[in-house]
Every structure is written in structure tokens, then in C-alpha cells.
Amino acid sequence: MSEKIREKAEATTLVFFRHGKTGFPEERFYSRVDDPPLNVEGKSQAERLGRWVKGSSFSALYSSPLKRTIETAGYLSKGLNLKIFPKTGLEERTMGEWDGLTPAEARERFPREFLKWKGDLLQYSPPGGESWVAFAERVMKTVQEIKEFHPNQRVAVVTHVGPIRVLVSRAMEIKDENHKRIVLGYGSATRIDYTKNWGNLYYLGVIPFEQVP
Template sequence: MKESTRIYLIRHGETAWNEAGRYQGHRDVELSPRGLKQAVLLRERLQKENIKAVYASDLRRARETAIIIAQAHGLTVNELSSLRELNFGLWEGLTYQEIASQYPEEWKEWLADPSNIRVPGGESYLELQERVYRAFLKIVARHPGEKLAIVAHGGTLRVIICQALGLGLEGLWRFRIDNGSITILDCYEGKYILSSLNDVCHLCL
């Protein structure tokens, strides 16, 4: 069997909006002091891994996290807009309580079928999956038998995991993806194995 390609799927460090429970989407929110510390801990956790490439969403919170991780490997970050979070449209900047109050019907419809229902002014999870997974496959194809890191967002990483494991989008809410967490997928000739999920042990130091 050929050597596997190991993909470290990393959620960006925390932002003030994460802490407040606000939907960020495409809003370019920076890391909070806690998020910056999480990024440093991620760098320390991964510094001994032979990572050959680092990719990230071009949004600041992911880019900042990725740059800190890449420093330990002497790498520059490959920024891709296709790795952005779901576009939450008119809901960006709001908490779920505010959304439920201001958009009650749209909120109910979206909760019932987030795969196909678009957020007002935004995307559906199916649209997110189509753009993200296309980019993911291209990234993996460039690095056969290597280790690489992808730094992105909760929604972005969830759709990658669901598609790679053949779960379907109904599996979106079956697992946690915390800020600063590491999930590992190993790719063997186009087939994926989940080797680690939502590892946050490095954040407990």
C-alpha cells in the first residue's frame, strides 16, 4: 500500500465573536488574545510534524492562525477564498437568539433543512460543501504521501469530514469542532480514515 497523505484539519483560534456566540461567516474578524494563544499552542503541538504545506481560508482569523503554525516549518501560507466559512448573509454579527427573533420563519426553515435552504443573503450547506470539497481534493492531490495542514472554520471542516467519510450532510451536527482543535484525516489511494477528531489536548497546557 502506498504511503498515506495525512491532513491536519485545524479550526482557527477563538475570536471575540466566537466568545459572544455571534455568527461570523465571511466577516473578517480577528483573533482574540485567547485565540492568539491557542494559535501558539497549535504551533507547539505541530512543530515536530513534518508538515510540507499549510493552506488556509483567506479570512483573518484563519490566516493569522495558519501563519503562526507555518512559522515552525519555515513555510508560507497558501490562502484560498474557497476555504471560507458558510456565508451567513444577513445573519452575520447576530447571535442565534437574535436571528430567531428577527427572522423567525427563515430560522425555522433553515434549522429544518440547512443543507438546501440558503441563509438570507448567504449560502446553503450544500453550496458550501461544493466549493470547499472541490478545493480540498485539489489540495490533497498536490501532496501525495505528505503531511499538510488546512486551517479553516467550523462549517468548512465539518463538510470536509462529512464528505470524506461518506456521511452526508445530515452528519454535520454529530461531532464537535472546537476553536484551536486538530482533526486528522489519512488518505489512502482516495479513501479516507478519521484518525483523530477535535483534539484539544494541546490547549490544556
Template sequence: MPTRIYLVRHGATELTAEDRFAGATDVSLSEEGRGQVSALAERLRCDTLDAVYASPMGRTLETARIIAQPHAVEPLTEPDLREIDYGHWEGKTRDEVETGYPDEYEAWQEDPLTIAPAGGESGIQVLARALPVMRRIVQQHERRSVLVVSHKGTNRLLVSSLLGFDARGYRDRLDQSPAALTILDFASVTRARLRVFNDVSHYGGVPPRVLQRRLSRWWSRPGP
């Protein structure tokens, strides 16, 4: 039996629909987000969860508690699973950042893995703190099933690294919808297999089209 990680992004917040950079900003789940997470909790009710870990942000802890409640497991917080800190972009919409910091934004768009907004973090810095946590969880719960609740950017960086993908394209090539379920099986700490990715079937369909921009210009560009 492999070690199974249920990797979940927190449910929607009020800022999710506003296309804002809110990595280090602590915000609660919206009513829509609680509904999404409750649906996922029901989906996982009959699965075995031996442990639950979460970023310490309000939106991730609430997500973890809702899912963990039927399993009578108390979530453990891991500060290094928190979201990317966007520095002086925090709380601003993508349009505001693109207009107010055009050169910085353009550089970041081209290489978010190594470029960071002023006062913020690069993708490499996030991986440097989050990947050791994931490896430790896998080691400590060998042949068990564990829920890990984190954030959109952090989850995509983790998946890229664990599967050996080029993480420079994590923002444009991988998505993480609110309350999405990703399942990874580990034969060892360094050997992961992706079983499920960004599955939101538990809340009855894909996110509304209005959210497709998701802070990534790549998918917003008009076609040829």
C-alpha cells in the same frame, strides 16, 4: 505512506464567545485564540508540514502563520475554504436570529444542508466549492503532510462528505472547537480515514461550558 491532512479550525475570536453568526465577517483572533493556536503550533513543531493552506479570512490566516512559522512554510490562501456566508444573519446572535426570523431559522435548523439564510449559503453550496479544493490538495501533495486551516462549518461539512456521513446532521453531530486538530489520512482522493477528530488537548482541556451552545439548538434542549 498515506497523504496526511492536518485539518484545523482557527483559534477563538471575540465573536466566538458571543454565539454570533460570523461566517463572512472578517475578525481577528482574540488573545485566547492566539494562545490556543500557539499551543497547537508547539504540539506540531516536530511534525513535518510540506505545505500550508488557509481560508483568506484574517482569523484563519493568522492561525496558519502561527502554526507554519516553525516549519518555514508560507501559507497559501484558498478562497473556497472560507466559512459559510450567513447572509442577513451575519453578526447577529442566535437569539436575535431566532426572534427576528423565526420561520427562516426553523427551516434552516431542520435542514442546514439545503436551506440557506437570505443572501447566504447552504451547506451544499459550501461543499461544492470546498470539496474540490481538498481533493486538489490531496492530489498535489501525494504521500506528503499538509496543514489546512479553515472554519467550523466548512470543516464539519468536509469531514462528513469525505467519510461518507449524512451531512444533513453536520451541525448537531460534529463539533469543531477553536484551534481543534483533526487528522485525515488519504489512501487516494476518495478514500479517507479519520485518525484524530476535534482534539484540543494541546491547550489543556475542553472549551468552557459557556460555549457549548455553539449555534446549535439540538444540544441546548433540556433533557427528558
């Protein structure tokens, strides 16, 4: 019998919450420039998360410092009675000078750079922005810091779709080029239990309506 069979082991549990919806057009690249807040639907989604976690046991609550995540974390903070710890490493990928543009606008304004990016979606950095690889390394480093600070504890983390895709991809050994096939709704929850040797995906993109497992 293989020694690699995954037996139950002590684990650090991280529950990653995607922020609620904003009014920012979904066809545009992620934007730090506009930093949009939650819209009415997004506030409802965040409020639902707050009700879902109420009474659950978490050791800490971390959040990306952008408006949509901090606002979402506020509802969780009330439900969990925990202070929010902002961490810049949990921010969405920055696209630099392309932040807030549609792909068509980026192609029109930066034709040469856009072609380079399309030719190497993982390694190429948009002007002033992050490559996917650099972004993934930043996210993994940040989450490693959280895990080391909270060994064998359960921690809530409010972040964005990009970081959660990175974390799920790495935990499940999914190739980076397939990250966009991981679909996560606004106001959803994803849980990864990190043992000494690997991450176990417990649930993915759950839209909560019962007590958090």
C-alpha cells in the same frame, strides 16, 4: 474474505487545524462582516499549535484568508518554516444577510425566510448566503484541489469548524444533518488520510501538547 477490507495504501495526509478563539459571541451566526481576530486565549491556542508542529514534516501550509485563520496559520508557519497559501474555498460558510446575527435576530428581521430555513436546513440558502449543501460542495472541491496538488504528501490546513465538520462527515459517511454532533475545540487538530478510494479519520479534535503524529 471481502475485497473491501481496508489495507494500508499510499495516502495524502491532511491535518486540519481549527483557528484559535476570538471575542465574537458564539451564539451568533458565522461572520465575514466583522472578521474578528484572535483574542488573548486564541493567541495562546495558536501559539501552542505552533510549538506542537515544530520539527514536523509538512509539504505545504494552506489557510482560509479570514483574520482568525491567517493569524493562527502564522504561528504554524513559524513552527513549520512554511509560507502560508490562502484559499478562499476554506472559508467558513457565509450566511449572507444573516452574518453576525443571532438566530432570534434573524427570525425577527427575516421571519418568512427563517421559517423556510428551519424547514430545510441543508438545502435552503439564507438571503445572500450559502446552503449547507453548496457550502459542503465548495469545501470538498477545494480540498480535492489540495490533494491533487500534493499526492502522497502531508499538508497542514488552517480552517474553521464548519469545513472540518464537512470533511469528517464525508470521510466517515456521516449524514449531513448530523454534522453539528461533531464537536471541535478551538486550536484543535483533526487528521484525515486520503487513499485512492476513501478518507481514513486518524484523529479528531486533538488539543495538542506533544509532537504531531
